[in-house]
Amino acid sequence: MESRTAAAQADETTGRLADQLLRLNRRLHRAQRRHLEPLGVTPAQARLLRTVSHSETPPRMADLAQRLDVVPRAVTTLVDALEAHALVRRVPDPASRRVVRIELTDDGRATLQRLRQARRAAAEDLLAPLDAAQREALTALLAVLDTAPGRC
Amino acid sequence: MESRTAAAQADETTGRLADQLLRLNRRLHRAQRRHLEPLGVTPAQARLLRTVSHSETPPRMADLAQRLDVVPRAVTTLVDALEAHALVRRVPDPASRRVVRIELTDDGRATLQRLRQARRAAAEDLLAPLDAAQREALTALLAVLDTAPGRC
DNA sequence: GGTTCATTGTGAGTATAGGTAACAATGAAC
DNA sequence: GTTCATTGTTACCTATACTCACAATGAACC
Numbered sequence: 001m002e003s004r005t006a007a008a009q010a011d012e013t014t015g016r017l018a019d020q021l022l023r024l025n026r027r028l029h030r031a032q033r034r035h036l037e038p039l040g041v042t043p044a045q046a047r048l049l050r051t052v053s054h055s056e057t058p059p060r061m062a063d064l065a066q067r068l069d070v071v072p073r074a075v076t077t078l079v080d081a082l083e084a085h086a087l088v089r090r091v092p093d094p095a096s097r098r099v100v101r102i103e104l105t106d107d108g109r110a111t112l113q114r115l116r117q118a119r120r121a122a123a124e125d126l127l128a129p130l131d132a133a134q135r136e137a138l139t140a141l142l143a144v145l146d147t148a149p150g151r152c
Numbered sequence: 153m154e155s156r157t158a159a160a161q162a163d164e165t166t167g168r169l170a171d172q173l174l175r176l177n178r179r180l181h182r183a184q185r186r187h188l189e190p191l192g193v194t195p196a197q198a199r200l201l202r203t204v205s206h207s208e209t210p211p212r213m214a215d216l217a218q219r220l221d222v223v224p225r226a227v228t229t230l231v232d233a234l235e236a237h238a239l240v241r242r243v244p245d246p247a248s249r250r251v252v253r254i255e256l257t258d259d260g261r262a263t264l265q266r267l268r269q270a271r272r273a274a275a276e277d278l279l280a281p282l283d284a285a286q287r288e289a290l291t292a293l294l295a296v297l298d299t300a301p302g303r304c
Numbered sequence: 305g306g307t308t309c310a311t312t313g314t315g316a317g318t319a320t321a322g323g324t325a326a327c328a329a330t331g332a333a334c
Numbered sequence: 335g336t337t338c339a340t341t342g343t344t345a346c347c348t349a350t351a352c353t354c355a356c357a358a359t360g361a362a363c364c
Contacts, residue, residue: 017287018180018275019199020294023221025177026322028170033349044350047174061313069175074351076314098312098359123170129296135169138293142172144281178351185320196321213342226322228343250330250341 024126031125035118039111040085046115048078049087049104053112058091058101087111176278183277187270191263192237198267200230201239201256205264210243210253239263 032043041049051067052059061079065072079102082088087108093099104112127135184195193201203219204211213231217224231254234240239260245251256264279287 016291017279017294018184018271019202020291020298021173021177021180022195022199024294024297025173026221028173029322029349032170042349043174047171050171062311069178070350071352072313073315073353077350096312096360100313119170126297127169130293134293134296137289139168139172141282141286141290141293142169142176144286145176145278146172181320181351194320214340222321223323224342225324225344229321248331248341252342 028122028126031122032119035122035125036115039114039118041087041111041115042081045078045082046119048075049082049108049112049115052088052102052104053109058103060093060099060101062099064102082108180274180278183274184271187274187277188267191266191270193239193263193267194233197230197234198271200227201234201260201264201267204240204254204256205261210255212245212251212253214251216254234260 029043032046036043036046039046048064048068051064055063059067061075062072064079065075068075079088079090083090085107086105089103089105091101091103093101130138181195184198188195188198191198200216200220203216207215211219213227214224216231217227220227231240231242235242237259238257241255241257243253243255245253282290
């Protein structure tokens with residue numbers, strides 16, 4: 001009987017998490033949009049931009065798709081938009097004519113700087129209620145989820 | 153100098169959280185979609201269905217918008233879809249001809265049951281790497297964020 | 305050589321989830 | 335009774351990501 005109660009409790013907790021995450025994500029998305037709007041960059045574009053900047057060598061489209069955990073086709077649209085704003089450049093790979101490498105432009109690097117501040121502000125908006133220790137705890141837990149994909 | 157390092161560390165943590173949440177949310181969304189698809193219900197519709205079921209009295213559209221933290225227009229679309237599948241019913245309010253109240257149908261109640269299991273399975277997929285204590289800690293942290301909206 | 309097969313990126317089209325703006329119907333306040 | 339706020343909705347737009355199909359390329363194999 002007690003084990004059933006405990007199990008029900010665990011189910012309740014597990015079920016609640018989905019709602020909490022969805023709700024939080026919606027707020028995060030809004031906060032990001034608000035802060036990124038003046039830069040003319042959407043959240044997904046910003047993420048791609050950061051991913052490019054974190055790569056030692058200019059990544060291929062397929063690399064980006066993998067790192068962003070997205071289907072390759074989705075990367076095309078994002079790069080299209082960023083290239084239209086001259087923040088990145090599609091560069092042919094000399095070694096293989098199939099691959100396209102993505103490079104940051106000077107404009108891209110510049111907006112990346114402003115973007116970091118915007119992101120920090122957005123996260124700050126959202127995370128204001130948590131102190132430093134709680135944020136550490138939260139990232140630690142999320143890191144476990146991110147690195148160990150479970151049954152997904 | 154050390155304080156700058158600590159501040160930089162905090163910024164790094166704060167910034168990381170955004171990425172982690174976005175990534176996790178994408179996975180959650182996929183897991184939900186996978187599990188809900190056989191039921192013919194999308195994640196947002198499922199959430200609305202649950203919200204209706206948690207209300208003592210049949211909620212108004214505006215109530216749902218507020219509880220779901222979306223704009224009223226978004227609720228219309230969701231209810232349209234659910235009503236098309238005969239899972240909910242729009243009922244005129246006798247007290248005011250402006251308001252529309254949303255009631256679960258018998259079919260709605262039935263799918264709600266199957267839906268709970270699907271959601272549990274989806275959450276389980278995602279949260280497999282965490283033990284019960286960690287899940288408790290995570291919900292606790294998220295609850296703080298949900299209830300105290302910070303500067304949003 | 306050529307044939308087959310896998311990789312890479314993208315066009316076309318779709319779905320989901322949300323948002324704005326305008327509006328008609330209604331209720332409330334003065 | 336005129337003005338104002340609330341409620342839901344019509345119409346349209348955006349962001350994000352998906353599938354499917356396909357052309358171009360490279361690699362492997364005979």
